[in-house]
Amino acid sequence: MLRTAIPAAARRRISFAPARFAHELAQVQAQVQSAVPGRDGLEPSWVPLYRRISKLSHGRQPGMAAAEMTKYLRERRPLSEYQIVAYIRKLRKFKRHACALELMDWMEARGAKLTPGHQALRIDLVSKVHGIQAAEEYFWSLPDILKSRKAYSCLLNCYGEHGMAFKGLKFYEKMKAKNIVPNTLVYNSLMALYKKAGQPEKIPSTFEEMRESGITANSFTYFSLVESYVTMNDLEAAEKVLEELQKVAPVHWSLYTLMANSYIKLELCEKAEVALKKAEEVMNKDELSSWYFLLSIYARCGNATEVKRIWESLKSTFKKCLNRSYLVMLQALSTIDDFESLQQIFQEWESSHEQYDMRITNVMIKAYLDKGMIDEAEAIRQRTMAKGRCDYRTIYIFAEFYLEKSNVTGALEILRDAKKMVTAHKWVPSKKLTSRFLKHYEESKDVDGVESFCECLRKLECLDAEAYEGMMRTYIAAGRTNPSIAQRIEDDGIHVGPETMKLLECVSGN
Known part of the structure; x- marks a missing residue:
């Protein structure tokens, strides 16, 4: 039971996860990280508290999230371990790592017993918040009984995320010496380490070892395998893997977009578009990133018709079109040099956005400058500067443009305006x-x-x-x-x- 400074009678009303959540709790703790997104939704009754905590994570002072949780308990409301872990994982998903780690510390301070899965999650968060050295120190400080395969797997994964390939590979040798049986996550981390170490040729043999051990591969595994063949310029082998996979299991859309990118590099746009059609067939339509990949890669193919079709499909799929969606679309239109459509979409965004996003305006500014429409670009700059909307990228776009045109006076004028353009911090x-x-x-x-x-x-x-x-x-x-x-x-x-x-x-x- 979570402990806090409240009367015993009130403490009895604070409950852990009820029995009906037991199976889900086991699933949540199964892996620190997975290539395929898992269940990350919250029970409806949990959402208000999560929103309060999430807001506190923006430019927060240390301790604010923990204070909010303590306040919630003092109001004699039930709070389960599973609920807190769900909050931690959701915060982690949205890269609020410091806030997530604070909640984990709060949870432990109130007597929650951390499982091996929790310890692995903490290692990951410590690595992201305080760095790999702190994660190592935390790992080695754990009692042997808590140095589980999950904890080892997580630290191995952290080495990969920090680009410490050779140190990660040495750590893997220690794991083998301790007879820690690898699982899917370990093999995936190992493949990532080989990639970062510039040894893609070792990934196929690692995959074979994994398969011979009877360990199930997931989308990340196959992505790493296909990517290794692409890196080694062996597209035939990559295609063969895809063909075999199609016969036995669903293929994740990212494998098709990976192949499409590879075909484009070889100027095989027809094959790239076939791969993109397959990606569209199997992708989760609710996953925005898949739509973004399609927009970007069709643009690289120079296929304006498909770019516009995907855009209309995206807008019809989602009730609200996010700033990120407009940004990707405008970048795609810039790639195919469809200036008329670029202006139309930009105007549509200007008339409909809820939150201003200078990244979108910068795309339009650069498009105007690329067309030599300096007055139009400068008009936007003056307008956004007056509203305090410009950012450092705006400065670089203009300064670099003027320097390329040998207009050093114009470039210097931009630098003189820099303090007016970037007001949030020193530039x-x-x-x-x-x-x-x-x-x-x-x-x-x-x-x-x-x-x-x-x-x-x-x-x-x-x-x-x-x-x-x-x-x-x-x-x-x-x-x-x-x-x-x-x-x-x-x-x-x-x-x-x-x-x-x-x-x-x-x-x-x-």
Whole structure:
């Protein structure tokens, strides 16, 4: 029973999962992660509390979710372990990992007995919130009795997620030494590690070992197998796997889209479209990601008719069209260069959206710039800037466009507006963008230009030694000196190295 500071009579009214949930609880704890989405819905009566917790997870202060759960218990409402685990898994699904981990800590602090499945879930969350080292420390701190196959499998999977292929493979050797019998998750993690280690040739033999051991493969397993053959440029073997699979089990739509992408790389668009038709036949129509793949891949095929057909099907399937759906569609239309339809869909979104999404506006801005319609693009920028809607991507789209057109004055004007465009946080230009400006000024020997640029960087609070070096190289290229630069560098508190000192001597006229 969950413990909290309330009278014993009230505590008796706090119940764990009733017997009718026992089977579902076992299923929930079966794996930390699965390639095929499982049951993630909540009982209707649980939804209000979940919404309250979910809202707290946005920019939350630590402890707020736990406080909300404690408050719920003090109101003498029943709360089951299964319910809490369902919340944790749903938060994890939507990448609210810190909040999910907080709920797990809260659950344990109130006397909940963590099962091996729970421990595996905690390892995964610790890895995502605090990093792989913290996950390792937590794993090795567990009593041997709790170092279950699920816990080992989870840590193995964490190594893959963090891109630590070789460390993960060494850990797998420890698992074998302890005679931990692999399951589907272990083999899937192993295949992922081989992929990250650049050893796709080991995946087919791993699959054979898995099959000979009588362990059931799932969609992720077959995806890894097919992907390994694609990586090795053996499309014939990949096709053979699909043909065999079709005879014995349902094929997940992602396998067909994987093949379609591979065909497009070889400019086999007809074969790609056949694969996409098969994907559409077997996909779960309620799964938005499948529609997004179809839109994007048909666009890469250059098939405008199919892009528009899929879009209409998507809209008829879902009551509400999400911002993400509009974004994918607009990106698809940009790919096939259907500018007229792009404008129409953008206008449709502008008139119907509930929440503003600058990513969508950026697609339209870039489309206008690509068409040389600078006034239209600038009109959108001024409008969104006035509303505080721009983001860092807007800055890069305009700055890079103007630089490509050798309009450095226009690009610099964008940087001057940066603070108005990104108001939520401090923005500084990337090293790559800064280097492009400095290179232009040096090549054109534009001393006044580089001074204006550095002044802009100072206002953005990112004037550094590299910028000063670029400035001095421009002075040298123009055959000019400026003894005051040394004092300016000192006033700005910038540390200079030997190379900078050499430039400084030249510019100072020494």
